[in-house]
Amino acid sequence: MELTPDILKSLIKSAQMAADHEIGCDECFDELHEFAELELAGKSPAEAKPLVKDHLDKCGSCREEYQALLEALRAIENGN
Amino acid sequence: MLNWFKRRRKEKASYETNEEWIEALKPPVDERAVKLLRQQLIRGLKPALHKYVDRELDQFVEDVAQDALLKVLDNIDSFRGESKLLTWAMKIAVREGLTELRLKRYDDISIEDLKPDDDSREVFSLTVAGNEISPDRSLHESDLVDKVMTIINEELTDKQKQAINALMIQGLPVPVVVKQMDTNRNALYKLVHDARLKIKNKLEIEGIDPDEMLNKL
Numbered sequence A: 001m002e003l004t005p006d007i008l009k010s011l012i013k014s015a016q017m018a019a020d021h022e023i024g025c026d027e028c029f030d031e032l033h034e035f036a037e038l039e040l041a042g043k044s045p046a047e048a049k050p051l052v053k054d055h056l057d058k059c060g061s062c063r064e065e066y067q068a069l070l071e072a073l074r075a076i077e078n079g080n
Numbered sequence B: 001m002l003n004w005f006k007r008r009r010k011e012k013a014s015y016e017t018n019e020e021w022i023e024a025l026k027p028p029v030d031e032r033a034v035k036l037l038r039q040q041l042i043r044g045l046k047p048a049l050h051k052y053v054d055r056e057l058d059q060f061v062e063d064v065a066q067d068a069l070l071k072v073l074d075n076i077d078s079f080r081g082e083s084k085l086l087t088w089a090m091k092i093a094v095r096e097g098l099t100e101l102r103l104k105r106y107d108d109i110s111i112e113d114l115k116p117d118d119d120s121r122e123v124f125s126l127t128v129a130g131n132e133i134s135p136d137r138s139l140h141e142s143d144l145v146d147k148v149m150t151i152i153n154e155e156l157t158d159k160q161k162q163a164i165n166a167l168m169i170q171g172l173p174v175p176v177v178v179k180q181m182d183t184n185r186n187a188l189y190k191l192v193h194d195a196r197l198k199i200k201n202k203l204e205i206e207g208i209d210p211d212e213m214l215n216k217l
C-alpha cells in the first residue's frame, strides 16, 4: 500500500467523520421508504431520521438508490 | 368453487389504502392488484433508470418490475405501513434495478475504466480525485504518512486493511470490492466504519488533530 497526500487526506477525513454510531446499508434501506415520503411531503427527513441522512451522505450506493427512488416516485406523482 | 368466489370477491377497481393493497397482495393474491402494481412500478422505474440503461430500457424495466413484484409478494408480511405501499414497493424495485445494473456494469468493464465519483463527504466508496502532488511538499508530510501507515498496520485487522486498501487507496467501486472480498455491501460498510473509528480514536489518543493534519497536507 502506498499513500499519496490525496489518499491520505481522504483517509483522514473519512476517519474524522466517523461517528460512534452509524447505521449500515441494510438499516438505511429499512427506513428509506419513510425517508422518501417525508422528503416528498416537504417535511424534514434529515431531522426525523438523522442516522439515515448520515448514511446517505457517506454511502454512494445507497445515495444513488435513494435518488433513483425519488425520481421514480415523482414521476408517478406527476402522472408522467 | 369457494376459492373462486373468494378470488372474485377480492378483485377491486382500485386500491386506495394500504389495508386494501395488503389484503389484495396476500394469498390468495388478487391478480388485478398485481397487474396495477406492476404498471406503477414500470412507470416509476423508466424515468428513474433510463440514464443507466443504454438500450432495451422497456424490456429491462419490465424484468426488474417482475423480479421486484415477487419480492414484494414474498415480503408483504414485513410491510408495516409506515409509508404508502407503492413507495415501499418502489424502493424494492429501484434497488433491484440498480443492483442488476451494477452487476452488469462491473462484469463488462475493466477496473481501469472505472470512473471515480468525487464527493467530499463520501467515506465509503472513497475515491482519489486528481492525484496531483504539490510541488512544495512539506517536510512533515512524510512523517504524517508514516504515522497513518503505522496506525493502519497496527490497529486494523487484515480484512479492514484489505477493504481500506481496495476502496480508498486503489479507489475501486464498492460492488467490485464486495465481490473481491466475497461479502455484501452492508458488511463492508460496517467493516470500514469500524476501521475509520479505530483510526479516529488512535489519532485522538496520540494527540493528533485531524484538522491540523489536513492543513499540512
Ligand SMILES: [Zn+2]
Residues within 6 Å of the ligand: A024, A025, A026, A028, A055, A059, A060, A061, A062, A063, B189
Ligand atoms: Zn449504504
